């Protein structure tokens with residue numbers, strides 16, 4: 001059937017484990033993500049957040065278990081986009097970075113200029129299209145990375161600590177873009193170290209430790225009454241052992 005590819009939601013991980021050699025990085029993770037407010041993944045360093053995102057995106061194959069997108073195991077990532085903590089920009093202008101994605105997404109060339117303007121406006125970079133992308137500040141590059149991801153018209157947007165290297169003003173601007181994307185029904189799945197940011201953005205929280213999902217609950221529930229001792233300690237800012 002022509003037209004839009006089928007929905008990638010719900011996104012489900014079925015008892016997924018991921019190993020690198022003898023190291024267990026994800027350990028029996030099951031998740032069911034549907035449309036709605038952002039899902040925010042939190043947990044200490046090395047708990048498996050990045051690996052979980054990469055498996056959920058389809059960039060890594062689980063060692064054990066299955067991932068399904070809209071009930072399908074083989075779903076090419078046409079409607080999924082990924083923003084990394086430190087974006088890698090092509091050595092060309094900001095606009096050309098977006099053109100590259102529009103081309104690969106099959107958008108006709110005659111629409112590139114208009115579409116690029118719309119995306120640069122959306123991320124608050126209206127006058128920077130001609131600038132070499134690698135000369136933009138870290139915050140500007142991250143907004144450009146978001147524009148590139150949104151150029152794919154994704155149904156699910158994965159982000160790995162996108163504000164970790166940014167100051168509060170740049171962080172706020174990224175959060176506003178994400179909130180407006182979520183309001184347009186784009187499913188956000190994002191990791192962060194920042195519990196305040198998690199509270200601001202989350203519909204639901206996935207709390208990880210040592211490769212396991214310890215809690216998966218609506219944000220208000222997790223932050224007011226975590227179900228586990230690890231959850232209580234983490235929300236109080238204590239170290240987990």
Ligand SMILES: Nc1ncnc2c1ncn2[C@@H]1O[C@H](COP(=O)(O)OP(=O)(O)OP(=O)(O)O)[C@@H](O)[C@H]1O
Nearest residue numbers: 020023024025043044045046047048049050051052
């Ligand atoms: N390919 C690999 N080979 C061996 N170990 C790996 C590999 N990939 C990840 N790890 C280890 O698995 C653990 C989880 O890594 P991951 O990057 O998913 O955690 P994280 O929660 O995103 O961490 P951080 O908050 O520090 O970014 C870490 O201890 C990491 O060193």
